Amino acid sequence: MSKNPQPLKEKHGAHPLDDLIRTDRIPHIWCSGCGIGTVFSSCLTAIKATGIPYNEFAMVSGIGCSGRAAGYIKLDSFHTTHGRAIPFASGIKMAKPDLNVIVFSGDGDLFAIGGNHFIHAARRNMDMTVICVNNLIYGMTGGQVAATTPSKAKTTTTPFGNPDAPFNLPLLAYAAGASYVARWTILHVRDLTNAINEALLKKGFSFIEVLAPCPINYGRRNKQKSLDTLKLYQEKTIIRNGADPARADIDFDRGVILGTFIDRERGTCDDLYEATCRRSED
Amino acid sequence: MHIIESGNVAAATGVKLARAQVIAAYPITPQTPLTEKLSEFVESGALKAEYIPVESEHSAMAVCIAASTAGTRAFTATSANGLLYMVEQLHWAVGARLPIVMCVANRGIGAPWTVWNDQQDTISQRDAGWIQIYANDHQQIIDAVIKAFRLAQTVSIPVMVCYDGYLLSHTYMPFDVPEQSKVDSFLPAFAPTHFLDPENPGNFNTVTLPDIRPGVDGEMAPGYIEIRHNLHQDLRATLDTFVEIDKAFEKEFGRGGNPLVEKYRCDDADFVAVCIGSLSYQLRDVIDIMRENDVKIGVMGVQMYRPFPDKAIVDALRGKKCAIVFEKALSYGNQGALYADIKAALYTSEKKPRIHNYILGLGGREIKTQQLLDALTASCTSPDTFEDTPRWIGLKL
Ligand SMILES: Cc1ncc(C[n+]2csc(CCOP(=O)(O)OP(=O)(O)O)c2C)c(N)n1
Ligand code: SF4
Ligand SMILES: [Mg+2]
Numbered sequence: 001m002s003k004n005p006q007p008l009k010e011k012h013g014a015h016p017l018d019d020l021i022r023t024d025r026i027p028h029i030w031c032s033g034c035g036i037g038t039v040f041s042s043c044l045t046a047i048k049a050t051g052i053p054y055n056e057f058a059m060v061s062g063i064g065c066s067g068r069a070a071g072y073i074k075l076d077s078f079h080t081t082h083g084r085a086i087p088f089a090s091g092i093k094m095a096k097p098d099l100n101v102i103v104f105s106g107d108g109d110l111f112a113i114g115g116n117h118f119i120h121a122a123r124r125n126m127d128m129t130v131i132c133v134n135n136l137i138y139g140m141t142g143g144q145v146a147a148t149t150p151s152k153a154k155t156t157t158t159p160f161g162n163p164d165a166p167f168n169l170p171l172l173a174y175a176a177g178a179s180y181v182a183r184w185t186i187l188h189v190r191d192l193t194n195a196i197n198e199a200l201l202k203k204g205f206s207f208i209e210v211l212a213p214c215p216i217n218y219g220r221r222n223k224q225k226s227l228d229t230l231k232l233y234q235e236k237t238i239i240r241n242g243a244d245p246a247r248a249d250i251d252f253d254r255g256v257i258l259g260t261f262i263d264r265e266r267g268t269c270d271d272l273y274e275a276t277c278r279r280s281e282d
Numbered sequence: 283m284h285i286i287e288s289g290n291v292a293a294a295t296g297v298k299l300a301r302a303q304v305i306a307a308y309p310i311t312p313q314t315p316l317t318e319k320l321s322e323f324v325e326s327g328a329l330k331a332e333y334i335p336v337e338s339e340h341s342a343m344a345v346c347i348a349a350s351t352a353g354t355r356a357f358t359a360t361s362a363n364g365l366l367y368m369v370e371q372l373h374w375a376v377g378a379r380l381p382i383v384m385c386v387a388n389r390g391i392g393a394p395w396t397v398w399n400d401q402q403d404t405i406s407q408r409d410a411g412w413i414q415i416y417a418n419d420h421q422q423i424i425d426a427v428i429k430a431f432r433l434a435q436t437v438s439i440p441v442m443v444c445y446d447g448y449l450l451s452h453t454y455m456p457f458d459v460p461e462q463s464k465v466d467s468f469l470p471a472f473a474p475t476h477f478l479d480p481e482n483p484g485n486f487n488t489v490t491l492p493d494i495r496p497g498v499d500g501e502m503a504p505g506y507i508e509i510r511h512n513l514h515q516d517l518r519a520t521l522d523t524f525v526e527i528d529k530a531f532e533k534e535f536g537r538g539g540n541p542l543v544e545k546y547r548c549d550d551a552d553f554v555a556v557c558i559g560s561l562s563y564q565l566r567d568v569i570d571i572m573r574e575n576d577v578k579i580g581v582m583g584v585q586m587y588r589p590f591p592d593k594a595i596v597d598a599l600r601g602k603k604c605a606i607v608f609e610k611a612l613s614y615g616n617q618g619a620l621y622a623d624i625k626a627a628l629y630t631s632e633k634k635p636r637i638h639n640y641i642l643g644l645g646g647r648e649i650k651t652q653q654l655l656d657a658l659t660a661s662c663t664s665p666d667t668f669e670d671t672p673r674w675i676g677l678k679l
Contacts, residue, residue, distance in 0.1 A: 063395075081363060081392065083338065112337040113308070113367075141309040144318070145335045157309070157321040157335045 020044045020054070022074050029068055033219075033226035035212025038186040039133050040069050042210075043104060046196035047075075052100060059102045060089040062109030064140045065214075066133035069104045083114030086121045089128050097270055100200055101128040107148040108138040111167055115147065122176035122205045124269040129199045129206045132169065135214035136250075143217030150250060154221040169209045170245040170261045179204030181245060181262035185211040185233040188258065195260065204268050211256070283459050289450035292420040292457055293359070293385045293443070294319035296427030298329045299465040302357040302383075304349035306334040306342040310364040311397045312447035313387040317359055339364040343371030343382075350380035351486060353477030355431060357382070361447055362389035362403045369407070372440075376411035376513065378487055381434030381472065383427065384412075386444045387451040388559065388610075390645040398646020399447040401558060405587075405611035405619050411513055413441040413520060414588040416559050418544070421457040422585075423450065425537060428460065432469050433527050437520050439513070446560045448646070460535055468534045517589045524586060542591035543598055547573060548580030553662050554599060554635075555581040557608040558620060561649065565608070568654045577662050584620065592627035599628065604636040604665035606658060609672075610643040618672055636665045642675035649676070 015021070021044070030036050047057060054075055061070035063082035070077040080088040085105045093101045103110075110118055110132050121128070137155060138144045145155040145162050148169070152161040173181045180202045184192040192210060199206035213219055213229035224232075236252045241259040248257050267275070287295070293316050297305070305324065307317035323329035332349075336342045339360050346356040360368065365386055375382050386404050390396040404414060415430060417423040423445050430441040445451060476484065485498075490506040497503035504512070524541050532538035546566050548554055555565050562583030572579050582598055584591070599605050609618035616622060621639040628634045638661045643649045653675050661668065 079395070082367075115337065138309055141311060141314050142318070144309045144314070147337055156318045157333070158325070159322055160325045 017041060017044045017048075020047065020074050022072055025072050028072055030065060031216045033213065033215040034065070034139075035135060035186040035210075035214070036066050036069070036133050038189060039066075039131065039192070039210045039212055040072065040104070042189055042193040043069075043102070043131060043196055044073070045193050046200060047102075049193070049197050050100075050200050052200075056098065057100045057102065058089075058092050058096075059104055060085045060092065061103070062105040062114060064106035064109050064138065066104065066106035066135075066139070067109060083109055083112070084117070085109060086114060086117035086126075086128075086130065090121060090126050093126060093128055097127075102200070103128060103130040105130075105132065106139065107132055107134040107136065108146045111169065111172075112138075112147045119172070119176040122173055122178040122207070125177055125179060125204045125266050125272075127203055127205070127268045127270060129196070129202075129208070131196065131208050131210065133212050134169065134209050135212050135218055136166075137214050137218040139214040139217050143214070143221065153218070155218075156221075166250065168245070168249040169207075170248040173207040174245040174262050177205065177266065178207045178262060179264055179266050180206035180260070182207075182260040183209040183211070183248065183258050185237060185258065186213070187230050187233040191239075191258070198260075198263075202263070204266055211250075284456050285459055286454050286456045287420070288315065288452055288454055289420050289423050289445055290316035290387065290452070291319055292424040293427055293445070294323065295459055296424040297357050297383075297385075298323050299424075299460060299462060300383075300428050300431040300469055301355065301466075302329070302331055302431075303354040304332050304334070304346065304356045305358065306336050306345035306349070306356070307358050308336055308339045308342050308360070308364060310339070310361045312389060312399075312451040313359045313361040313364070313385070315451070316385060316387070320357075339368040340371055343368040343375060346382045346384075347371060347375050347378065347380055350375075350382050351378070351478050353472065353474050353479070355435075355472045356380075357384065359385040359387070361387045362391045365403045365407065366391060369410070372407060372410050372412060375440045377509070379438040379513070380440055381431070381438055382440040383430045383434055384440065384442050385427065386442055387447040388444055389447040396645040397447075399449055400610040400644045400646065401444070401446075402611040402644070404442060404444045405613075407442075408588050408619060411439070411517065412588065413437075413439055413517070413524075413586070415441060415443050415586050416584065417443060417445045417450070418560050418563050418583055418585075419457075420450065420455040421537065424457055424459065425531065425535070428465055428469060429524075429527055429531055433520070433524055435472050435474075436527065437516055437523055439517060439520065444559070449560050458537075464534050468531060520589050521586070521591055521594075540585060542584075542586050542594040544583040544585055545598060546581045548582055548598060551578050551580035552603040553577065553579040553606065553658070553665070554602050554604075555579065555606045555608060555658060556584065556595075556620070556624065557581070558584045558587060559610070561608060561610065561643070564649065564651070565654060567651055568658060571655060572658060572662070579658065579662065587620070590623055590627070592623075595624055596627050596631050599624075599635050600631065601633060602635040604638065604661060606638045606640065606661045608640045608642060608654075608657075610641075612641055612672065617670075621672070636668065638665075638668045639672040640675050641672045647676055
């Protein structure tokens with residue numbers, strides 16, 4: 001967090017993503033060591049790489065530290081209510097089918113309070129890209145157990161360890177009907193950026209889970225400094241494109257599978273609506 | 283025993299002393315530390331209860347409804363949008379006459395987002411049928427939580443204990459923690475007459491028809507409108523019940539005596555400031571300043587807002603020149619909700635005082651003592667020339 005960004009800029013020149021960032025909103029709220037910024041910049045780089053004009057994108061976030069992304073991007077963006085990013089995004093897509101709609105939000109927002117919307121948008125194959133920053137916790141409210149918190153992990157609402165099992169997000173997305181499903185970590189920046197780029201260009205419901213550290217509210221209670229988490233991402237992950245999502249649960253003792261799990265063609269919500277409900281004309 | 287702790291911890295300690303059995307909650311600022319504390323109590327064994335970290339507020343209230351129907355003492359807590367997300371279940375809990383207790387750390391509601399204090403969240407739910415009690419300091423928070431459990435189970439109506447977010451939830455104050463044995467004798471175990479019991483099966487909350495019809499026992503059973511009428515009658519009777527419970531509390535713990543409204547220097551006053559929550563204590567400083575300048579003024583905090591203590595308020599304002607109502611919420615498109623309620627209550631009374639309305643502090647806008655002094659001075663100087671529409675304090679348009 002620079003107190004005075006101006007001299008830095010003079011020294012280093014403008015940041016290559018400055019045209020996509022609301023620099024007037026910087027410094028951002030993210031803690032040092034937080035993984036969200038990396039996912040955010042991967043997302044912006046991927047947007048650039050599509051070559052699609054910026055005014056053909058819209059970004060929607062729910063509430064959480066990850067959700068703040070919508071306020072920092074220099075595109076049309078919505079910071080919605082907690083859990084409701086996907087229905088807001090669906091509304092945008094229905095009204096303006098030509099827009100590329102990106103949902104950028106946290107694991108708690110998308111899979112706890114908003115979980116229901118995720119499965120239905122995937123089932124209907126809504127043409128959008130959902131990027132989930134999975135830091136295994138509700139970061140913003142101070143580190144309470146989430147639907148993605150590993151078993152036995154310590155949180156402020158499970159001080160002696162989480163008794164519940166977390167979601168396997170790639171499996172959930174696949175089972176619900178997503179067209180594209182991938183998982184990366186913030187250590188795998190190139191793969192992540194490529195995956196987001198692929199997802200943006202893919203027709204249908206694309207889902208990318210990104211493992212990212214929350215050193216403040218997850219790491220601290222589970223004896224993981226930021227760097228320890230990155231080491232885990234390096235040493236305990238296995239890249240296996242095309243792997244069975246049923247094997248994608250997050251277990252760092254056994255190894256966590258990364259890669260593109262699913263890349264398939266299915267009629268999108270729009271296509272099927274056209275084909276089914278507008279047929280009377282023929 | 284006196285301790286110095288935050289308002290959220292005062293609330294959590296009250297819940298522990300009341301021996302809540304099922305707690306279900308979802309985090310939201312500024313309520314979060316309250317439920318974190320409860321999960322700590324449960325995990326350490328200090329409180330024998332089930333703590334369920336549900337995936338949303340809607341589920342939190344649904345769990346409380348089920349737990350209460352099964353005959354256990356259920357508790358949750360929330361703020362702002364969390365409260366609004368539970369609204370369907372809020373109304374259900376009342377209609378099903380379940381004695382759930384919920385704390386609300388008051389916060390402004392979005393859009394636009396704000397995490398700071400005002401009271402629009404709970405005021406917007408004033409017509410749900412929940413009993414609403416407001417605490418002005420940490421002692422009142424812990425005491426109100428304990429009283430709330432007894433009140434809820436006495437009248438079979440859920441109770442919200444509300445306190446200002448940050449101003450009370452996150453500040454530290456000394457307060458007395460009642461002894462467990464005394465709380466146990468004040469608050470008998472919850473023993474409902476009807477509850478989910480496999481030994482004695484029953485159908486709960488089945489569909490009613492517009493008219494009455496025979497129940498399973500062949501007797502005529504009330505229809506929807508009768509059930510709702512009874513709820514309203516019971517809510518009205520709750521005003522007296524709460525006064526009695528407060529008396530019993532005072533006998534046991536030596537604190538209380540102002541269950542419906544809390545008056546400060548009102549007896550000989552010509553002017554009375556009226557408000558809800560911790561603002562009434564801030565206003566006491568202003569009252570003292572004005573008293574030094576020979577303005578006969580007092581302040582009244584409304585402790586129970588629903589059911590509305592209309593008689594207590596009318597009595598307190600009888601013979602006064604002017605009531606000045608300060609609100610951190612409003613009935614949008616009309617006026618301050620409390621102002622409108624007080625005006626309605628005064629309608630049938632003789633010798634009505636003038637009444638003024640100020641809106642302030644929305645979304646956590648700082649309330650300065652000087653601003654309160656200026657507003658009260660304006661009202662006291664020209665009580666007869668005020669408009670029947672709220673004035674806004676501290677607006678920077
Ligand atoms: C209806 C409602 N309930 C609760 C909250 C409080 N809240 C804000 S963010 C958040 C959790 C965010 O977790 P996640 O989506 O994982 O985002 P992170 O902060 O970890 O990036 C919660 C519970 C809210 N804003 N609205
Ligand atoms: S609390 Fe966690 S998720 Fe939020 S900004 Fe800090 S490190 Fe990131
Ligand atoms: Mg998270």
